[in-house]
Amino acid sequence: MNIRSLAGVALALSLFLPLGAQAQTLDFSWQLNVGPLNPHQYGANQMFAQSMVYEPLVKYQADGSVAPWLAESWTVSEDGTTYIFKLRPGVSFSNGEPFNAAAVVKNFDTVLANKADHSWLGLVAALEKVEAVDDLTVEIVTKKPYYPMLQELSLVRPVRFLAPAGFPPSGNTAEGIAAPIGTGPWVLSESVLGQYDVFVRNETYWGDKPAFESVRVKVIADPNTRAIAFQTGEIDLIYGADGQVTPDTFHMLSQSGFESGVSAPYEAMALAFHSGKAPTNDLAVRQAVNHAINKDAIIDNVFYGTQRRADTLFPTTIPYADIGLEPYAYDPAKAAALLDAAGWTLADGQTVRSKDGVALAIELLYPAPDATMKSVAEVVQADLAAIGIAIRLVAAEDAEFYGRRTEGNFEMIFNPTWGAPYDPHAFLSAMLVPVNGGYHALSGLPEKPAVNAAITAALNSTDETDRQARYDFVMRTLHEEALYAPISNLAAIGVVGPDVTGLTFGATSYDFPFETLKPKQ
Incomplete structure (x- = not known):
């Protein structure tokens, strides 16, 4: 039985569990489905969900710096045009394929093959070549010095990494992907159009594993309906910087004893x-x-x-x-x-x-x-x-x-x-x-x-x-x-239900707190 089938069985069984037994599922909501989760495309692909599945070479920090992530170190040439990245050893995609230099180059190749799709991003236009030096070393060369290189490598899209098995037969992800397979802490296991998407914890994740076993993202388009769903316990989390509920509703919820907060301005x-x-x-x-x-x-x-x-x-x-x-x-x-x-x-x-x-x-x-x-x-x-x-x-x-x-x-x-x-x-x-x-x-x-x-x-x-x-x-x-x-x-606002704790705010508005939240019990 494949992972999608297992996840579907687990979800179906959870519907018959007594109240309180579903504590390992975090219920969230969004105005539409998360989309196909193509890491190199935009449109229907929701950024918070892409970030759950796919990871960058370097990660942006709240102080404006970037930290090692899938790359554990890097050096920059004196003229600012050549970057050598040493990849983190022992990292694998959620399907078991190794994350290595060949996978990095394959992802860059499909981005560069579709430059017109990414014309808004200076990094893509600046790139001269991306090559594998050895299994865990990648060289990136730019045509001219490009000072935001590291910041743009930390972006949610388009330079994050899909497993080779996730590519279509043509190798060009502009045509779609075979499956959303990344190195991140979550795996998309089920999508029902207009109803929900389910992410399960990546049990082979190289970093700290989330406390929740799964995140169920219910499709709720109307902010008032979302607020009612939170108050009745249908969802456990309201989060975002884009009007997930009206500010007066957030004010009311935050004054009602729920764990809540407001981020620094994004x-x-x-x-x-x-x-x-x-x-x-x-x-x-x-x-x-x-x-x-x-x-x-x-x-x-x-x-x-x-x-x-x-x-x-x-x-x-x-x-x-x-x-x-x-x-x-x-x-x-x-x-x-x-x-x-x-x-x-x-x-x-x-x-x-x-x-x-x-x-x-x-x-x-x-x-x-x-x-x-x-x-x-x-x-x-x-x-x-x-x-x-x-x-x-x-x-x-x-x-x-x-x-x-x-x-x-x-x-x-x-x-x-x-x-x-x-x-x-x-x-x-x-x-x-x-x-x-x-x-x-x-x-x-x-x-x-x-x-x-x-x-x-x-x-x-x-x-x-x-x-x-x-x-x-x-x-x-x-x-x-x-x-x-x-x-x-x-700023982003966040409110969690009575059975959840650990609300935090990320360095960017696209970092949602699914990895820091925990069941209270």
């Missing part, structure tokens, strides 16, 4: 403006929006104090971002004056400004499954109505939302930064290609070529002073051109 919630489309191609409109949003009210009344106000796109704690930018203060009067000066006037008896007979109306696109963003969008709508800007809210399911953001089919859209270990380098390098909202935010600016050149130069620079100067120019331009309206610095 990323910035921000609105992006398409500078190539009217009316957001008007600098005065973008500046007015920045001045008109009452961020403190959002922090107090929407987030219940679980977030912090964001005055710049990147918090000053992010590398290279502490450059003394002047925040756009909440000042509706100044916002109105900017619009008046730009010709967007409010006629007597009207509630919406116009210019040359065109109403000042903007579509704001937000992801439908995220309860938090919906609440923020409604406050933004009210704040901007107060200065004569009509905001039409459009809720889009994930596929539509991310598709429209990638294609530039928006005027104003939620476009959070990515947090560690992506910021600022990966978030900014993604602006160079049409795969993210940042590319379209820049599209209408005369300074776009200069900004693109500065981003590229910063990524290849080996001089800290030069790199800081390049980033200074880029961040200052984004800020002064008001291409984003930063609102809050996002």
Whole structure:
């Protein structure tokens, strides 16, 4: 009997166990199934689940450093273009295949064969070759120095490692995978579309094994339904930085005696403006929006104090971002004056400004499954109505939302930064290609070529002073051109049920605490 069959039998038997006998299964929920868990692809593959199954060469730490993981050590050439990684001995994939240099090269080869899929990531474009020196030694050579190499090797995707048996016959994972087989602490054992996914503990895992034997991820799309499922004991954990429940619900649960917490800020919630489309191609409109949003009210009344106000796109704690930018203060009067000066006037008896007979109306696109963003969008709508800007809210399911953001089919859209270990380098390098909202935010600016050149130069620079100067120019331009309206610095929230303990928060928003949680008894 294979592992999928065994896991299915175990799950079926668990349904008939008396209450309390299922303590070794941690019940969680997510808005959709975890997907095929292709480590080299995006889309339907949920990042937290990819991280459960697949591991990186190096692991990002909360202090900004990277630690040995599947690679136990490495050296870097003097010119910064050659990395030699010594792999951890004795590691195997969950199916028993050895994790070795050949497996590492095989995974890099399929990523490099599909460069277009990963054009947002500077690492992939920088790679010259990846070769096995011996069974446990890998050499990675870049075309030019690429300073974020180690940080990007720690990312959840696309450079994590699938067992050779998991590859399709063609060897190209862009066509799909045979099975999601990694070296991580969890193994995907069962998926039922629209209902749940089950992960079982990898009993041959090289590191510390989780306390729970399995994690059952139930598909619950609605945040209110998720909250009810938690209160009735159907799920044991609510966790995430993307609106798994509304902030007021989290506040209520945290005040009800459940073990709970809020992480340090991970990323910035921000609105992006398409500078190539009217009316957001008007600098005065973008500046007015920045001045008109009452961020403190959002922090107090929407987030219940679980977030912090964001005055710049990147918090000053992010590398290279502490450059003394002047925040756009909440000042509706100044916002109105900017619009008046730009010709967007409010006629007597009207509630919406116009210019040359065109109403000042903007579509704001937000992801439908995220309860938090919906609440923020409604406050933004009210704040901007107060200065004569009509905001039409459009809720889009994930596929539509991310598709429209990638294609530039928006005027104003939620476009959070990515947090560690992506910021600022990966978030900014993604602006160079049409795969993210940042590319379209820049599209209408005369300074776009200069900004693109500065981003590229910063990524290849080996001089800290030069790199800081390049980033200074880029961040200052984004800020002064008001291409984003930063609102809050996002944190993850977590609540565990009465039978669970050990809630922790990882170094990034993609590290979920399945390995640290324990049954209370």
